[in-house]
Amino acid sequence: MIGQVVYFLRRALRNMLYSPVLSAASIFTVGVALALLAFFAIAVLNVQRLTASWAAELAVVAYLEQPPDGTVLNRWLSEIRAYPEVAEVTYVSRQEAYQRFKKRLGNDADLLDGLGADVLPASLEIRLKPEQREAMAAVVERLGRNKALGELHYGREWLERFEAFLLLLRTIGAALGGFLVLAALVIVANTIKLTLYARQDELEAMTMVGATALFIKLPYLIEGALQGLFGGMMALLVSFVAFRVILRESLGNILLLTGIDTIHFLPFAWQGLLVVAGALIGLLGSLLALRKFVRFCQD
Amino acid sequence: MIQLFNLTKAFQRDQNALSDVTLRVTKGEFVYLTGPSGAGKSTLLKMICCAERPTRGQILMDGRNITQLATRYIPHLRRNLGIVFQDFKLLNRRTVFENVAFPLEVQGRRRIEISKKVYNVLKQVGLEHRLSHNPLQLSGGEQQRVAVARALVVDPLVLLADEPTGNLDPDVTMDIMELFKGANARGTTIVMATHDRGLIRQFPRRVIALEAGRVVGDNQP
Structure with missing residues (x-):
């Protein structure tokens, strides 16, 4: 069994060495197609992380014109906590709001010099349970009945728009990816076809000495799978280098502004998937090419 | 060994490559198929x-x-x-x-058996010293001897040869015929297509003559 595997593997590798240019073309095509897909996946994954973190932070903020006294505040807090959709309610005093703002300004905090904490309103931050995000409008409407709560701010619409953008990004990625994978498939199939045309006499001789279809096809299938595998590995390497050199900087600069601290490369499972996808593209390409090549009999 | 009954092959509607060919080749026989180009050999x-599949008729090989x-x-x-x-192919x-x-290898034989058999058959065709060469480094005659060795290495029941000496000079032709005679003497049935009358005179065996797809003669020497 092992001897046979080695035999077929050796024949596949030898086939590749006989036509190095064609093999390199296949590997390169699969590599480029999958590298582009990987770029998209990196962008989508990181933007997805961003929206997930935003969604977790999504809150209704009620700006209070006047800070309430302790009894009123406690009444409001317990009332709001009793809402089934609400996970947490926090009171942010003027002083706390001022400190937060100062911290956010960082080096520019001196802009606030001369201003007191009373320039900022106190507020109530109401976070919903993650599964209750859809109920935000209802919660806002209920809160709005208490006129003393003043202006109510929430970012749901904006988040929804962003999620729609993410969906668009994913769709474009999938469409472009599908197109590229298909192109890679056709090119691999044609490359194998070219080698088969060049070896038609050889294939005929093989059928004449009693080789079965599988015996003849297997090295070509392995050849395609190996080319795809190498292409997948190339895509992984290229996308990793591109990630380190370009993507982390450019995508990082955009996403860092929005509060994401680090940009991540593809998770390990996805890296494996990329290489396996390469091998599958190669295998399928060879299968397509071999369909009509090995003929035992002119019917 | 080989029985053909009313074998007909039509490539085009009104043109038969073979028409109603019926013949029988017994085990261990050496048969020439002869006739002009396009006769159907x-x-x-x-x-x-x-x-190729016949359009009509039956083929039996070793009773099957x-x-x-x-x-x-x-x-x-x-x-x-x-x-x-x-x-050569x-x-x-x-x-x-x-x-x-x-x-x-196709038959899944063991390496050691393969090596032994290949060496022996190459020795038989006189090419044991060329075993590491590529076919394109050999003369036409040597290439055909390799092809004969490839055919004989499996100890075939039947050897089919289609104009095997058509591209070879007379001396090499003799060498190839000696190899066929040897295989035939060891029990292999041989059916050889040729239009070389000189060859048939030199190595007389049963001759089946074809013309325009029909058997027009079947003569024992």
Whole structure:
């Protein structure tokens, strides 16, 4: 069994060495197609992380014109906590709001010099349970009945728009990816076809000495799978280098502004998937090419 | 060994490559198929090894009807046949040794057995010193001897040869014929297509003459 595997593997590798240019073309095509897909996946994954973190932070903020006294505040807090959709309610005093703002300004905090904490309103931050995000409008409407709560701010619409953008990004990625994978498939199939045309006499001789279809096809299938595998590995390497050199900087600069601290490369499972996808593209390409090549009999 | 009944092959509607061919080749026989180009010699050989399907008629090989043999069984049939072509059909990217070893590899024989058999058959055809060469480094005669070695290495029941000496000079032709005679003496049935009358005179055997797809003569020497 092992001897046979080695035999077929050796024949596949030898086939590749006989036509190095064609093999390199296949590997390169699969590599480029999958590298582009990987770029998209990196962008989508990181933007997805961003929206997930935003969604977790999504809150209704009620700006209070006047800070309430302790009894009123406690009444409001317990009332709001009793809402089934609400996970947490926090009171942010003027002083706390001022400190937060100062911290956010960082080096520019001196802009606030001369201003007191009373320039900022106190507020109530109401976070919903993650599964209750859809109920935000209802919660806002209920809160709005208490006129003393003043202006109510929430970012749901904006988040929804962003999620729609993410969906668009994913769709474009999938469409472009599908197109590229298909192109890679056709090119691999044609490359194998070219080698088969060049070896038609050889294939005929093989059928004449009693080789079965599988015996003849297997090295070509392995050849395609190996080319795809190498292409997948190339895509992984290229996308990793591109990630380190370009993507982390450019995508990082955009996403860092929005509060994401680090940009991540593809998770390990996805890296494996990329290489396996390469091998599958190669295998399928060879299968397509071999369909009509090995003929035992002119019917 | 081989029985053909009313074998007909039509490539085009009104033009038969073979018409109603009925003949019988017994085990261990050496038969020439002769006739001008287009007489149907190659088509007949192709039908015996199932490379072509007959339009009508039946083919029996060693008592088994192979007329409509399912494609998946064709390789198994061919493992009992040795086939030699005019243009050798060697695997030019492989060495002489690998070419001759290939039919045995296909059958899943063990390496040690393959090495022994290949060496012996190459010795028999006088090419044991060329086993590491590629076919393209050999002369035409040597290439045909490799093709004969490849056909004989499996100890075939039947050897089909389609104009095997068509491209060879007279001396090499004699060498090839001696190899066929040797194989025939060891029990292999041989069906050889040729239009070389001189050859038939030199190595007289049963001659089946074809003309325009029909058997027009069947003569014992």
